[in-house]
Amino acid sequence: MAETHHFDVNRLFAVKDYVCVVTGGGTGIGLMASQALAANGAKVYITGRRVEALENAAKAHSPEQDRTGGQIIPIGPCDVTKKEDLQKLVSDIKSKESHINLLVCNAGVSGPKAPPEHSDADDLSAKLWNEESVEDWQKTYETDVTSVYFTAVAFLPLLQAATKAKGGPYEDFSASVITISSMSGLMRDSQGHFSYNAAKGATVHLSKLMSAEFQKAKIRVNSIAPGYFPSEMAGTKSDDRQKSDFPQEKIEQTGHVPMMRAGRDEEIGMGVLFFARNHYVNGEILAIDGGVLNVVPGRKSPRHEIDDDTEKEKTGLSNNHSAERLQPGLYLLSFLREVPASIRSA
Numbered sequence: 001m002a003e004t005h006h007f008d009v010n011r012l013f014a015v016k017d018y019v020c021v022v023t024g025g026g027t028g029i030g031l032m033a034s035q036a037l038a039a040n041g042a043k044v045y046i047t048g049r050r051v052e053a054l055e056n057a058a059k060a061h062s063p064e065q066d067r068t069g070g071q072i073i074p075i076g077p078c079d080v081t082k083k084e085d086l087q088k089l090v091s092d093i094k095s096k097e098s099h100i101n102l103l104v105c106n107a108g109v110s111g112p113k114a115p116p117e118h119s120d121a122d123d124l125s126a127k128l129w130n131e132e133s134v135e136d137w138q139k140t141y142e143t144d145v146t147s148v149y150f151t152a153v154a155f156l157p158l159l160q161a162a163t164k165a166k167g168g169p170y171e172d173f174s175a176s177v178i179t180i181s182s183m184s185g186l187m188r189d190s191q192g193h194f195s196y197n198a199a200k201g202a203t204v205h206l207s208k209l210m211s212a213e214f215q216k217a218k219i220r221v222n223s224i225a226p227g228y229f230p231s232e233m234a235g236t237k238s239d240d241r242q243k244s245d246f247p248q249e250k251i252e253q254t255g256h257v258p259m260m261r262a263g264r265d266e267e268i269g270m271g272v273l274f275f276a277r278n279h280y281v282n283g284e285i286l287a288i289d290g291g292v293l294n295v296v297p298g299r300k301s302p303r304h305e306i307d308d309d310t311e312k313e314k315t316g317l318s319n320n321h322s323a324e325r326l327q328p329g330l331y332l333l334s335f336l337r338e339v340p341a342s343i344r345s346a
Contacts, residue, residue, distance in 0.1 A: 013276075015102075019102075020276075021089075021100055022044060023048065024106040027244070029106055031243075032265040034046050037273075057074070061241070105151050105177060111139070111195040111199065152179075159175040160175065162175040177220070178223065181203040208283050220283075224275070224288060225285055229262055
């Protein structure tokens with residue numbers, strides 16, 4: 001009979017006895033990650049700036065220990081943009097644990113919003129200039145990029161200690177960092193959030209840089225780029241269980257979510273468990289976005305699409321920049337048809 005125990009789902013994604021730290025773990029995607037880890041046996045320390053939110057989340061969502069052994073433990077407060085707070089967080093956890101197996105860098109802010117809805121350069125410039133500030137950009141970058149870097153750096157010794165721990169299911173590259181970036185960092189549409197999308201793009205690249213450098217210490221770094229999920233940032237305010245909703249009408253208004261719904265908590269959890277347990281994956285960006293990036297990259301968002309049939313006929317596909325951005329594949333094929341065969345085969 002064939003040996004199949006290695007492929008048992010409980011073995012493939014088991015995180016029992018893992019020690020994890022999740023920043024921004026009291027709400028949204030951070031809480032989803034924490035729930036998935038704790039439900040499968042991990043001890044999860046959640047931190048953030050709001051102690052009440054952390055305590056509510058732990059009380060509402062920590063699993064029954066006699067079932068899985070997992071638990072969610074609030075620790076903090078911690079402002080991840082401050083080095084002294086990070087040092088204290090590491091010190092507090094070090095006093096309780098000899099190592100950590102997983103760090104989830106989730107804390108983030110959305111930044112200012114100034115939708116670029118004007119085609120006139122004067123109007124466009126005035127809107128973007130007046131509705132955003134240098135300070136807003138700096139705050140967004142500080143939280144979404146700089147704090148991710150220093151949080152990961154601060155926990156490197158505890159992460160490496162996991163690869164040397166005795167009596168556990170640990171080996172080189174078993175410890176890892178998961179950064180929470182965003183599909184917004186992978187698309188060309190600003191969504192009216194220039195600072196946020198630029199910062200998340202930086203988070204994506206930072207994750208790749210850290211994956212290459214931290215592998216010297218036998219530590220992996222990967223990133224999850226979520227789409228539309230219920231959170232305080234993207235949806236509604238949290239309820240007394242620290243959970244938010246994502247209104248269906250908001251999904252429909254975007255016009256670019258093929259699955260026509262927001263993501264579910266467990267769909268983030270699947271990505272977290274995959275990165276936590278697959279030790280052969282390093283430096284990857286996992287978009288969990290319902291197919292949005294199949295629609296949006298390099299294209300205008302639906303609000304900018306040309307609806308005037310006369311304008312479409314007048315410009316034509318092959319020389320229409322709007323068509324190029326809306327249907328890049330068709331535009332490329334049209335362009336290639338116009339290139340002489342002798343040049344194409346050269």
